[in-house]
Amino acid sequence: MIAHVSQWVLPVSGPPIRDGAVVVKGDRIAAVGPAAEVLTGFTGLICEHGEGAILPGVVNCHVHLEFSALAGRVPPQERWEDWLEATLAAYGALSPGEIEAGIAQAIEALRQNGAVLVGEVTNTGASWPFLTAGPLAYHLFYECLGFDLLSTFDLPERFPWFGRPEVAGTAWISAAAHAPYSVSAALFRAVAAWNGARSGLQTVHLAESQAEIDFLARGKGFFEGLLQRRGRWVPDFPPPGVSPPAYLDRLEFLGPRTLTVHGTQLTAADCRLLAATQTWLVLCPRANRYTGAGTPPVPDLLKAGVNLALGTDSLAGNWDLNLFGEMLWLHENFPAWPGDLWLRLGTLNGALALRRAQEFGSLTPGKQAALGFIPLKGGQDFWGELFTAGAAGKWRWLG
Ligand SMILES: [Zn+2]
Incomplete structure (x- = not known):
């Protein structure tokens, strides 16, 4: 048994504890509380970490x-459409060796900066062997695209990866729909059916750009051209004439096991729909800034009571994969909300969204001992200092 003691313990499941302690037994948390209480009669090793905070590993959804x-190969853009075109071109120029080296480096960087669990979106399955090798816990979403898949089908018929026995039998794998402008109604239904027979977890990029809003409203614009150039256009496509969330609600794709992502273009009514269906929204606010997508309507989302978690999106569209950067950005841009809210989004809410809160997301007895320490100097803005230090790579794993 080891007791980690520090000036602050942030359980997330409860208020911050001054002069707190976390007792770890094996790979589990055994006790959390004020050091004076927790250490009474304690006979194990005591590690004093001093000025700073002990907190749970973060969850990048x-x-x-x-x-x-x-x-570094796709610079930040003013227009999201320019970012997408630049990313598609740059990705096509990568070799398999470069892609694999990038995956390995990114997993290492995620771990170094406190990530314990990730929601990974793959287009090829290439990241899966790297994730199974550890050290991160993961949920793998295999992303499907197919705007021109119009007839009803079972997912493995069109995406044979899902038919592999090792895939179909793994609890941490789901099908994902890329976005409403790249996935047909039939493909949305096939994805939901495959997931519904398993964990039910699914994810989709939603309301990321104004071009997406325009396309669903009128069936014209940037995506018409893009789909034509990629040979996926459907000439008599009937635009649904509603917002992206309303369209997915019509397709019965929303719900408490669906993680929508970005939401930069959501209206207040859209936020209420996500809240009413208990759909998750994964905010990636620095990525939205990087790609030119805009800023998610955080006040409307909080007012509506939408289930929120955090992600970074990719290194094609963000400066790094350090989730403390997203927390810091939210703290600085929405100072009216308490800072502990952003930590909760990046830890416990992420674990709840990915259905792993029995193991991760808070310092709670019985959960995995996935915790770290961030040194602090005791400034005025506690949360700002915490997120700044985390974003600067000051995280240190304990245990
Ligand atoms: Zn994404």
Whole structure:
């Protein structure tokens, strides 16, 4: 048994504890509380960490590890459409060796910066062997695209990867729909059916760009051209004429096991729909800034009571995969909300979204001992200092 003692313990499941302690037994948390109480009669090893905070490992609900080799190759953009075109071109120029090296480096960087669990979106399955080798816990979303798949089908018929026995039998794998502008109604239904027979978890990029809003409203614009150039256009496509969340609600794709991602273009009514269906929204606010997508309507989302978690998206569209950067960005841009909210989004809410809260997301007895320490100097803005230090790579794993 080891007791980790520090000036602050942030359980996330409860308020911060000054002069706190976390007792670890094997790979589990045994006790959490004020050091004076927890250490009474304690006979194990005591590790004093001093000024700073002990906190749970973070949960990054949305990454694309396979784009990691694009780090620094796609500069930040003013227009999201320009970012997408640049990313598609740059990705096509990567070799398999570069992609694999990028995946390995990104997993290492995620771990160093406190990530314990990730929601990984793959287009090829290439990241899966790297994730199974550890050290991160993961949920793998294999992303399907197919705007021109119009007839009803079972997912493995069109995406044979799902028919492999080792895939179909793994609890941590789901099918994902890329986005409403790249996935047909039939493909949305096939994805939901495959997931429904398993964990039910699924994910989809949603309301990321104004081009997506325009396309669903009128069936015209940037995506018409893009789909034509990629040979996926459906000439008599009937635009649904509603917002992206309303369209997915019509397709019965929303719900408490669906993680929508980005939401930068959501209206207040859209936020209420996500809340009413208990759909998760994964915010990636620095990525939205990087790609030119805009800023998610955080006040409307919080007011509506939407289930929120955090992700970084990929190194094609963000400066790094350090989730403390997203927390810091939210703290600085929405200072009216308490800082502990952003830590909760990046830890416990992420674990809840990925259905792993029995193991991760808070310092709670019985959960995995996935905790770290961030040194602090005791400034005025506790949360700002915590997120700044985390974003600067000051995380240190304990145990
Ligand atoms: Zn993404």
